[in-house]
Amino acid sequence: MVNLKVKLVIDSELDFPDYVWGNDEIEYSNEGYILEDVSVTDDDYESFEIFLNAHKEDVISYEVY
Secondary structure (H helix, E strand, O other): OOOEEEEOOOOOOOOOOOEEEEEEEEEEOOOOOOEHHHHHOHHHHHHHHHHHHOOOOOOOEEEEE
């Protein structure tokens, strides 16, 4: 299992693929972003990374923890 923190622009309407589990979401409206704590299986991580990189207009950053 791979756990990630994904920082999205505040007005993002991005829907994650079905293989992504949402663990937590915190909105930082003063700073202008939403922080999503998500998990994917090891097998789906590469596909999810490609998905995140393809949506640069919504994804500010992401990191594995």
